[in-house]
Amino acid sequence: MQEDQACPLCMGKAECWVEDFGNRLHFFCERCGEFEVSRKVKDLLSTSQAMRDSSLQKVQAAPPNTFAEFTFRFGTGIALEYQQKRNPGS
Ligand SMILES: [Zn+2]
Numbered sequence: 279m280q281e282d283q284a285c286p287l288c289m290g291k292a293e294c295w296v297e298d299f300g301n302r303l304h305f306f307c308e309r310c311g312e313f314e315v316s317r318k319v320k321d322l323l324s325t326s327q328a329m330r331d332s333s334l335q336k337v338q339a340a341p342p343n344t345f346a347e348f349t350f351r352f353g354t355g356i357a358l359e360y361q362q363k364r365n366p367g368s
Contacts, residue, residue, distance in 0.1 A: 285310055286323045287334045302349075311345070312363070313337045318350040329356070 285292035285307040292307040297314070304314045313333075315323070323330050336358055337346045344360040351357045 286315060286320045287313075287330050287337065310334055311337050311340070313340075313345050314347040314361070316349050319348045319356055322350065322356065 283294035287310045292305045295304040340346050347359050347361045
């Protein structure tokens with residue numbers, strides 16, 4: 279399912295795919311790149327410019343063929359993992 283959403287990092291126009299029964303949002307932003315956030319993380323990012331800046335750096339530091347995935351963990355806050363990109367067309 280595709281939603282029209284603003285990029286949670288730069289507030290620009292981005293493509294957004296909803297995954298995991300609506301719990302996670304996968305963004306393709308022309309400026310920031312490809313990344314995935316949970317709904318909780320998206321809410322948190324909207325409250326803090328510092329958090330958006332540091333998250334953008336992590337998105338842009340992703341190793342080749344991976345994207346940054348941000349999830350919220352109680353106790354530790356936002357957790358980052360780099361995930362392999364899915365093969366287009368598979
Ligand atoms: Zn963006």
